[in-house]
Amino acid sequence: MDGAAPRGDEHDLGPDDAFPSRREVHGKERRPWRRRLVVALVLVLALGGAGAAWATWHLNANITKVDVSQAVGTDRPTQAPQARGAVNILLVGSDTREGDGNDAIGKVVEDPGQHSDTNLLVHLSKDRTWATVVSIPRDSMTKAPPECSPKAPKDQWVTRQWNHNYKIGGIGCLIRTLEGNTGVRVDHYAVVDFRGFQSMVDALDGVKVCTSEPIDDRESGLRLSAGTHTLKGKQALAYVRTRKSVGDGSDLGRIQRQQAFLSSIAQKATSSKLLFQPTALFGFLDAATKSLTTDPDFGLGTMKDLAESVRGIGLDKIEFVTVPNESYAPDPNRVQWQPSADVIWEAFREDHRLGEKPSASASPSPTASPLTVSPADVSVDVRNGAGVSGLASQAGAALEVQGFTVAGTGNGESRTGTLVEYSAGQEEAARTVAAAFPGATLEEATGLGKTVRVTLGAGSKNVVEVENRTGTQALPKQPVKAPTPAPTPTPTIEARAADADICSASS
Structure with missing residues (x-):
C-alpha cells in the first residue's frame, strides 16, 4: 500500500501513444488524421480500433491498480x-x-531499492487544447514528510532527495511530497518499469534519436556514433538511462535527452501506420498495460475517455519543460528548485500556458451573475499579508457596515493581491465577499467551515460596496493603502515543443 507499486515504474517515459477513433481506423474521418489521433505522451492508453469486449477486458486486467x-x-x-x-x-x-x-x-550496489528515476507531471488543460509536461530532476532536494507520514504537518517536514521518496514510501509518498511542495493536486498516476518501456518502443518498431557526440557507455554497453539512429527496446532504454558517459554527465543533461526522446515517440506514434492496424495496435497496448501500475480510478475506461477528450491537441501544443534548479550548496551533486519554479506550479494551478497571463475571463468574476448570499449570512476572517499596519482592521470595519460578520482580523501570509478562500459548499458566500474586493482571486481551501478568509496583499484594493449589502451607513474612510507590489519580471521557462526537430537541444 503505502504506494509501493508492485512492478515499479517506467523509466523515462511519460508519453507514448496516440489512439484513433473507430471512424479514423476505417478511414471515414475527413479531418487530417494526424490531428485526430490521441497524443500518447500522456501515456493514456485507449482501446481505439481494437475494440472487442475480450480485448477490453484483457487489457484492463493487465493493469495493476494500487x-x-x-x-x-x-x-x-x-x-x-x-x-x-x-x-x-x-x-x-x-x-x-x-x-x-x-x-x-x-544491480545498483551503492543505493539498492526502487527509485523514481524519471518523474513527469502532465497537465492537460481544461479545454483540452494544450498540454505541458514538466520533468522533475531525480536529485532534487526538497521538503518531504518524515518517514513519509501522511499526517505530519508541513512545518515538520525534512529535506530529502526526490527519488528517495518513492524508495521509502512508494508512489503515495511521492504524490504527497509533490502536492505539498507545489500546491498542485495530482488526479491520477501511472508507473511503468524497464520491461514496459522496452516493449512499447519495440511495438513502435523503434524510435529515432539524435546525438551530437559519440556515445560509448561501458555500464550499459551502448555504443553510438554521432548522428541519428533508430533504437529499439534495450538500446532505447540504455540511451535514456545513460548519464555519466554523455555531455556533462549530469541528470539534467539526461532529462534533455529524455524529453527529446519523448518528442520522438509522439512524432513516431502520430505518423506510424501501426495505429491504423488493429492487430499491431493491440500488441502495442498489450505490451504497455502489462507493465502499468495506476490508481484504481485510472483504468482503461477512464483512459479511453480522457484520450478521446485530448484528440484535438496537436504536437505543437504540447510542451516539455524542466523544473528550474540550481546547485544545492550542502552537496553540489544535488540540485534545489529555484523560486522561478513556482511559475510552472502557478500555471498548473490556474490552468494557463507558460508565458501567458490568464485572461480576465479565466478567473470567475464575483459579479458575473447576481449575488445569491446576503452579507448578513456571511462570516469573514480578514488577514493582513501586505505588511502595512491597520489594513485588515480597516477592511473589517468597511465590511461590517455592509452587514458582514467579521470573525477576526490579524496578520496573514505575505502575498500579492487579494485572496478569498472558502470551504466546499461556500462558493456563493465567497463570491459575495470577493465582490467587496476588486480583482480578488477565489480559491477553495480546507478547514475553514462556514467562514470565508480574506488575505490582503501588496496591490490589494480597498473595500467597495457590494450590490446586496444591508444597511445604509456609508463606508468608513479607508486611509490605509496596500503598497504597490514591486515589479518582478516573469522568469523565462525554456520549453521544448513535441513537434520540435529531434536534433535540436540534443546531446
Whole structure:
C-alpha cells in the first residue's frame, strides 16, 4: 500500500501513444488524421480500433491498480475554480530490477531499492487544447514528510532527495511530497518499469534519436556514433538511462535527452501506420498495460475517455519543460528548485500556458451573475499579508457596515493581491465577499467551515460596496493603502515543443 507499486515504474517515459477513433481506423474521418489521433505522451492508453469486449477486458486486467489514498493523506490541494476540469497526471519511471525483463538490467550496489528515476507531471488543460509536461530532476532536494507520514504537518517536514521518496514510501509518498511542495493536486498516476518501456518502443518498431557526440557507455554497453539512429527496446532504454558517459554527465543533461526522446515517440506514434492496424495496435497496448501500475480510478475506461477528450491537441501544443534548479550548496551533486519554479506550479494551478497571463475571463468574476448570499449570512476572517499596519482592521470595519460578520482580523501570509478562500459548499458566500474586493482571486481551501478568509496583499484594493449589502451607513474612510507590489519580471521557462526537430537541444 503505502504506494509501493508492485512492478515499479517506467523509466523515462511519460508519453507514448496516440489512439484513433473507430471512424479514423476505417478511414471515414475527413479531418487530417494526424490531428485526430490521441497524443500518447500522456501515456493514456485507449482501446481505439481494437475494440472487442475480450480485448477490453484483457487489457484492463493487465493493469495493476494500487490505492495510495491513505499514504497521500487528506490535507490535499484543491483546484482553483477556473482550473476545474483540468487534469494532472504523474508519470513515474522506476529503476526496479524486480520481475522478468527487469532483472537483466543490472544491480545498483551503492543505493539498492526502487527509485523514481524519471518523474513527469502532465497537465492537460481544461479545454483540452494544450498540454505541458514538466520533468522533475531525480536529485532534487526538497521538503518531504518524515518517514513519509501522511499526517505530519508541513512545518515538520525534512529535506530529502526526490527519488528517495518513492524508495521509502512508494508512489503515495511521492504524490504527497509533490502536492505539498507545489500546491498542485495530482488526479491520477501511472508507473511503468524497464520491461514496459522496452516493449512499447519495440511495438513502435523503434524510435529515432539524435546525438551530437559519440556515445560509448561501458555500464550499459551502448555504443553510438554521432548522428541519428533508430533504437529499439534495450538500446532505447540504455540511451535514456545513460548519464555519466554523455555531455556533462549530469541528470539534467539526461532529462534533455529524455524529453527529446519523448518528442520522438509522439512524432513516431502520430505518423506510424501501426495505429491504423488493429492487430499491431493491440500488441502495442498489450505490451504497455502489462507493465502499468495506476490508481484504481485510472483504468482503461477512464483512459479511453480522457484520450478521446485530448484528440484535438496537436504536437505543437504540447510542451516539455524542466523544473528550474540550481546547485544545492550542502552537496553540489544535488540540485534545489529555484523560486522561478513556482511559475510552472502557478500555471498548473490556474490552468494557463507558460508565458501567458490568464485572461480576465479565466478567473470567475464575483459579479458575473447576481449575488445569491446576503452579507448578513456571511462570516469573514480578514488577514493582513501586505505588511502595512491597520489594513485588515480597516477592511473589517468597511465590511461590517455592509452587514458582514467579521470573525477576526490579524496578520496573514505575505502575498500579492487579494485572496478569498472558502470551504466546499461556500462558493456563493465567497463570491459575495470577493465582490467587496476588486480583482480578488477565489480559491477553495480546507478547514475553514462556514467562514470565508480574506488575505490582503501588496496591490490589494480597498473595500467597495457590494450590490446586496444591508444597511445604509456609508463606508468608513479607508486611509490605509496596500503598497504597490514591486515589479518582478516573469522568469523565462525554456520549453521544448513535441513537434520540435529531434536534433535540436540534443546531446
